[in-house]
Amino acid sequence: MDADPHDLIAFVAVVRAGGFREAARANDASASRLSDAVRRLETRLGVRLLNRTTRSVAPTEVGARLAERLAPALGEMAAALDVVNAYRDRPTGTLRLNVPANVARTVLAPILVAFLAAYPDVRVEVVTKDSFVDLVASGCDAGIRYDERLEQDMVALPIGPRSQRLVTAAAPSYLARRGMPIHPGDLLDHACLRVQFAGGAKPPWEYEREGEVVRVDPTGPLLVRPGSASDLAVQAAVGGLGIVHLFEDWLQPHFDDGTLVPVLQPWWQTFHGPFLYYPGRRHLPSPLRAFVDFVRDARTPSEPVDPATSPPAPAAGR
Structure with a gap:
């Protein structure tokens, strides 16, 4: 060389x-x-x-x-050196995960706390990115996503809650001023706080009730990128600026303290929770193997979930 x-x-x-x-x-x-x-x-x-x-x-x-061109070769070199870890009493090394911001905020924290307590010689690096990525090219060992189509050489393992919801909420002050929406179509007459992805797409808000699916594309005074900027939309909703549509876990603390109240609750959709995905090669780096085994052992026994046939998560929740 x-x-x-x-x-x-x-x-x-x-x-x-x-x-x-x-x-x-x-x-x-x-x-x-x-x-x-x-x-x-x-x-x-x-x-x-x-x-x-x-x-x-x-x-x-x-x-x-x-x-x-170097990324796959260096990955193979790291995997070869990691064989040594099989002879250690405990896995050691770095685990790199690529996850959406909402997963990092609402799902991953308790899992990582317990995992790192069990494996103190492993260090975890988390990269938050809402688009689907090439794990090898990005230098990550594994990723977490919802219902995106995975490559054939990827293995998908359920992680975290097996069902989640995107929910809609507003402050009592806003609803006192503008009224409570009764049907998703009513949102077109309200101030809605939206998410826009880097490519410019604004995913519609999707609702379902008794077999009827309704997708709306409301407008409003605030547009944010997914991730940490979503907290800005939440705080704006708390301040009475408009209606917000995010993961239930993200908004639940505000439901609990009354700063936000549910909107259109009978129409909220439920979809399958996220999946841990990783290359389906025979030898996994020891930190990844430990994490996969930890996630698998921690799952509550239930019917297996196939990401290829699971109901898709609405785009705003990916």
Whole structure:
């Protein structure tokens, strides 16, 4: 090999993290050492791999292609070295998970608390992203999603609650001023606080009652991206600005304290909970194998759930 493997590993780490400082934090390394490694690699190969500014670091075209080709090879190298972990008393290493923001907020926390207590030598890195990702290319070991179509070489395992709901809510002050919607179509005459994905799509609000399915595309004064910005929509709803539509677990504390009240409750849809998915290869890294076994053992015995045949989650909940 023309290039030092350590320099290749450093380069991929910087691309995945989106910067030298971010990669240093994620890998317990020095940012200056990572920068030196990438510079050596660029000198050895005779091409620029990263465009650097004072505010950002991004791969060049050739850098992006190199990182894409290196990711599977480095993954296999890590898997080979991980064989050593089979001879340890306890799994050790890093588990990287890619999850939607709502899962990180409402589902994952209690699972990780119990898992890390049981496996103190494992470190978990969580990347929140609401779009479906290539696990290998993203450098993650596993992901959590709802009903997206998985590749054939992926294994899906139920994780967390087996059913969830997207629910609608508003502050008492808003409802006193504008009235309570009775039918989903009434939302078209209300101020609704919406979510818009990075690509520009605004998923409709979907409801169902006695076999009737209604999808509405209301408007309102506030538009946020999914994830932590959804908290802004919740606080705006609490302040009486409009009606919000999010996961029940996210809004339940506000139902409990009365700052929000349910809207259109007979129309709320129920759908299957999330799935842990990971490559279906024979050898799994020991932290991932420990997590898979932990999730499987923690599940309440029930009928198996097949993600290919489960009712889809509404787009706003993915």
